[in-house]
Amino acid sequence: MSSASAAPAAPAAPANPRSRVITASLVGTTIEFYDFYVYATAAVLVFPILFFPSDNEMASLLSSFAVFGAAMVARPIGAVIFGHFGDRFGRKATLVASLLTMGIATILIGCLPTFNDIGAWAALLLLILRLFQGFALGGEWSGAALVATENAPKGKRAWYGTFPQLGAPIGFIIANTVFLLIYFALPHPDGAGLRSEEFLAWGWRVPFLFSAVMVIVGLWVRLKLVESSTFSRAEKSGSLSKFPLGTVFRRHWWQMILGTFIMLATYVLFYLMTSFTLSYGTKATHEGAEAAAAAGGPAYDAATYVPGLGFGYTDFVIMQIIGVVFFGIFTLLSGPVADAIGRRKLLMWVTGAIVVFGLLFNVFLLPQADPKFSGALVQAFLILGFLLMGSTFGPMGALLPELFPTNVRYTGSAVSYNVSSILGAALAPIVAVALWAAADGSPWLVGVYLSVMGLLTFLALWLSKETKDVEYEENIGTVQRTKR
Numbered sequence: 001m002s003s004a005s006a007a008p009a010a011p012a013a014p015a016n017p018r019s020r021v022i023t024a025s026l027v028g029t030t031i032e033f034y035d036f037y038v039y040a041t042a043a044v045l046v047f048p049i050l051f052f053p054s055d056n057e058m059a060s061l062l063s064s065f066a067v068f069g070a071a072m073v074a075r076p077i078g079a080v081i082f083g084h085f086g087d088r089f090g091r092k093a094t095l096v097a098s099l100l101t102m103g104i105a106t107i108l109i110g111c112l113p114t115f116n117d118i119g120a121w122a123a124l125l126l127l128i129l130r131l132f133q134g135f136a137l138g139g140e141w142s143g144a145a146l147v148a149t150e151n152a153p154k155g156k157r158a159w160y161g162t163f164p165q166l167g168a169p170i171g172f173i174i175a176n177t178v179f180l181l182i183y184f185a186l187p188h189p190d191g192a193g194l195r196s197e198e199f200l201a202w203g204w205r206v207p208f209l210f211s212a213v214m215v216i217v218g219l220w221v222r223l224k225l226v227e228s229s230t231f232s233r234a235e236k237s238g239s240l241s242k243f244p245l246g247t248v249f250r251r252h253w254w255q256m257i258l259g260t261f262i263m264l265a266t267y268v269l270f271y272l273m274t275s276f277t278l279s280y281g282t283k284a285t286h287e288g289a290e291a292a293a294a295a296g297g298p299a300y301d302a303a304t305y306v307p308g309l310g311f312g313y314t315d316f317v318i319m320q321i322i323g324v325v326f327f328g329i330f331t332l333l334s335g336p337v338a339d340a341i342g343r344r345k346l347l348m349w350v351t352g353a354i355v356v357f358g359l360l361f362n363v364f365l366l367p368q369a370d371p372k373f374s375g376a377l378v379q380a381f382l383i384l385g386f387l388l389m390g391s392t393f394g395p396m397g398a399l400l401p402e403l404f405p406t407n408v409r410y411t412g413s414a415v416s417y418n419v420s421s422i423l424g425a426a427l428a429p430i431v432a433v434a435l436w437a438a439a440d441g442s443p444w445l446v447g448v449y450l451s452v453m454g455l456l457t458f459l460a461l462w463l464s465k466e467t468k469d470v471e472y473e474e475n476i477g478t479v480q481r482t483k484r
Contacts (some may be wrong), residue, residue, distance in 0.1 A: 029167025064160030071134025072426030083140020102136035103215030110208025142414035259416030261460035267424025283308025323382030330390030336371030361447030402467035
């Protein structure tokens with residue numbers, strides 16, 4: 001029989017089935033954010049005591065947050081290196097490498113000796129491993145976002161882009177649940193605890209070591225991926241750039257600047273709702289600190305003491321977890337809305353709401369005469385803040401990659417995302433603690449700081465164009481060839 005009479009071939013199956021795309025993009029970012037949240041929690045509860053001991057509690061906390069923020073400086077470096085290889089040779093191997101780097105660094109933090117064991121070397125080793133964590137996360141997010149969006153069906157790119165974003169709330173819930181399980185399993189003192197001798201001796205290490213199990217699962221999923229048809233088409237057409245970073249700076253510098261500032265308010269809100277609120281929420285009030293000093297606790301000086309809300313650790317973390325549930329729900333809901341009305345329009349509305357939210361910190365976060373009323377206000381604050389967080393974070397998985405063509409998409413989106421991490425996430429905890437102290441324990445200046453960052457993001461969105469209708473298949477990019 002001639003080939004002309006042969007039955008037509010069946011349509012080729014997608015290179016990466018939908019379930020594999022969703023799982024690979026979600027699992028990896030869940031692990032990465034789990035590792036970051038574990039560090040963020042330890043930065044409040046453990047590291048000021050074990051790695052940065054000082055007579056000044058606020059100085060120890062600031063030192064701990066400084067190392068926490070140092071990782072953000074390493075993230076753009078990771079973005080450049082992982083982005084280079086991801087744009088030159090493909091997304092799969094880069095994603096596997098970033099996951100391994102993060103996992104190994106996190107496990108080693110769980111094995112570190114403390115200040116009492118080796119002195120200041122402990123803080124130095126912690127800093128080095130924290131830099132490796134930041135380096136790894138610099139390449140993780142963009143790769144996961146590209147796996148999701150480059151394999152998305154037409155008209156559903158923002159919806160698919162929410163799945164790597166969903167790793168943030170899931171990672172938060174897992175990390176804090178592990179800490180809570182340790183809290184209940186070990187003997188602990190009353191009050192804002194989790195600082196028993198057992199916990200400080202070895203309990204804090206368990207969440208870091210548990211990362212090994214999650215990394216194995218993530219590697220198993222990611223090793224099954226194949227490259228997207230979008231990247232393969234760019235490779236076959238000869239459009240891949242030999243130096244993606246140079247191409248981004250030469251041809252797409254404006255998009256990179258816009259992407260950086262579009263992410264700014266998201267980052268600041270993200271770390272205020274997690275790290276700062278945990279510090280502020282669990283710090284004793286003036287009355288609590290005075291009572292603790294009278295009972296033989298740390299010395300109390302009303303003139304220099306910076307008060308918080310005085311919640312117990314478990315109570316506040318459970319309140320945060322309730323808020324993070326809304327983070328996850330609105331991350332998912334934001335995708336279909338962004339596909340329907342556009343990323344820019346949705347984000348301008350949400351960013352405007354973030355600006356207003358920042359001006360309401362004192363409404364929600366000042367201690368009230370009735371502890372139950374105070375708790376209700378704080379819970380409402382956490383739900384509203386995390387609801388806004390999901391609404392602004394979800395569409396970023398599509399918007400930032402859409403700013404760039406295929407041949408530099410990894411590098412461009414990664415650099416924008418991670419340079420913003422320096423301006424937002426690296427500075428946010430430190431600035432927030434300093435403003436908290438400057439306002440004598442009131443959070444109103446911290447809220448103003450968020451509002452100002454929101455205004456900068458709103459301006460960037462106003463200057464940008466809608467990316468909903470960008471065609472990945474056509475936006476491959478070209479390489480400028482040198483004339484002879």
